[in-house]
Amino acid sequence: DAKTTQPTSMDCAEGRAANLPCNHSTISGNEYVYWYRQIHSQGPQYIIHGLKNNETNEMASLIITEDRKSSTLILPHATLRDTAVYYCIVRVASGGSNYKLTFGKGTLLTVNP
Amino acid sequence: ETGVTQTPRHLVMGMTNKKSLKCEQHLGHNAMYWYKQSAKKPLELMFVYNFKEQTENNSVPSRFSPECPNSSHLFLHLHTLQPEDSALYLCASSQGELGRNEQFFGPGTRLTVL
Helix, strand or coil: CCEEEEECEEEEEEEEEEEEEEEECCCCCCCCCEEECCCCCCCCCCEEEEEECCCEEEEEEEEEECCCEEEEECCCCCCCCHCCEEEEEEEEEECEEECCCCCCCCCEEEEEE | CCCCCEECCCCEEECCCEEEEEEEEECCCCCEEEEEEEECCCEEEEEEEEEEEEEEECCCCCEEEEEECCCCEEEEEEECHHHHHHHHEEEEEEECCCCCCCCCCCEEEEEECC
């Protein structure tokens, strides 16, 4: 199973872009990179996912390196409400069904006024 | 609001009590999940149901008993719990093939076992 490595914490100024890195050097060819976040006292929230190409949605952009060994989640204009723990997850296989999400410790992003 | 609701939001129980956690999803999804999040560990998958059938039991002690009467409702029955079972219990749902699509999480039930 591919493991991910993220910094424990990061700070970002309100209105600036927040760039959250993730290393997943053992990712296999058919595994996706998922990003979730968890705001304090709430359940995790899906943000975005990708396989090879860069992805963008209304919440964020996901940049995956060509060798797929690392990725960066970009929040283009961070707000105070983006303060949360951000989880980078590589989908692993379990019992033949590729569905298990394994959450690590994530990165605590603090957006400062 | 994710479309997944959980009740109660907070629960305090003694080790001899029997209680149940409820989860309901209003999204028409076919799969539902129970996760445990404790202070000292990452989020842990407990059970998975797909079209009401249990597809995963991640070595969970028998004092936790899941029930899935239909694709929209999921219960977690609790009995003779231990203090170390105190945690945030999260329910999630997803649509389609397991793992293909994102999971939508409820707000969780904060459980304290005395």
